[in-house]
Amino acid sequence: MTEQTVELLLATSNPHKLEEARAILGPRGIRIVDLGQIGADVIEPIEDATTFVGNARIKARYYASHMGCTCLADDSGLEVDALDGRPGVHSARYAGVGKTRQERDEANNRKLIAELQGGKVDHPTARFICCLCLAAPDGNIITEVQGSFEGVLTTTPKGTNGFGYDPLLYLPDMGCTSAELDPAVKNARSHRGQALRLLAQQLPSLIASDALSS
Numbered sequence: 001m002t003e004q005t006v007e008l009l010l011a012t013s014n015p016h017k018l019e020e021a022r023a024i025l026g027p028r029g030i031r032i033v034d035l036g037q038i039g040a041d042v043i044e045p046i047e048d049a050t051t052f053v054g055n056a057r058i059k060a061r062y063y064a065s066h067m068g069c070t071c072l073a074d075d076s077g078l079e080v081d082a083l084d085g086r087p088g089v090h091s092a093r094y095a096g097v098g099k100t101r102q103e104r105d106e107a108n109n110r111k112l113i114a115e116l117q118g119g120k121v122d123h124p125t126a127r128f129i130c131c132l133c134l135a136a137p138d139g140n141i142i143t144e145v146q147g148s149f150e151g152v153l154t155t156t157p158k159g160t161n162g163f164g165y166d167p168l169l170y171l172p173d174m175g176c177t178s179a180e181l182d183p184a185v186k187n188a189r190s191h192r193g194q195a196l197r198l199l200a201q202q203l204p205s206l207i208a209s210d211a212l213s214s
Helices: 015-028 052-067 088-093 101-117 183-189 191-208
Strands: 006-010 030-033 071-080 125-135 141-153 169-171
Touching (some): 006 052, 015 030, 015 191, 052 088, 052 141, 071 088, 071 191, 088 101, 125 191, 183 191
Parallel strands (some): 006 030, 006 071
Antiparallel strands (some): 071 125
């Protein structure tokens, strides 16, 4: 933990991701700002990489360059072993329909449930993956970290905490889905929580070396 307050732009409009980042990095002296707070009005980059880390790099470099500041970006999603890793990098728009985030989430879940019900694997193993990339305005990648959140999938959605596929990822050791976890418990276990804590461990040395100055 550091007494110095550092401001980082998190390149997302997802309120859930912002809340999680602020809850974990805030106590460590990191003030997370979003695109709306700094008046960012740029066209979103095309995320055409085939991996989570590739897309995280695209977003981090793009917004760092356009906004002239150090930028943190994440790419995350669900990998299902029985579906050869799908939906993977296409997790956010897997069904390809829906105007709002809630509509897209519901459509994605319906498609995933339909695919699981048509398969022959009971309780398919799956995991959430989160890759975080921190980029400087000159495009230099300062650091990258990754977290994962293992479970099995259910075709009966449960829980209202979280978003996306959270109601479908069942955690055997907890006896509930990710969406049924208390937010604090989820932050302590989730893929994004893991990645953010790994980033937090690097912050003192990054700050000391002026790697976050912009």
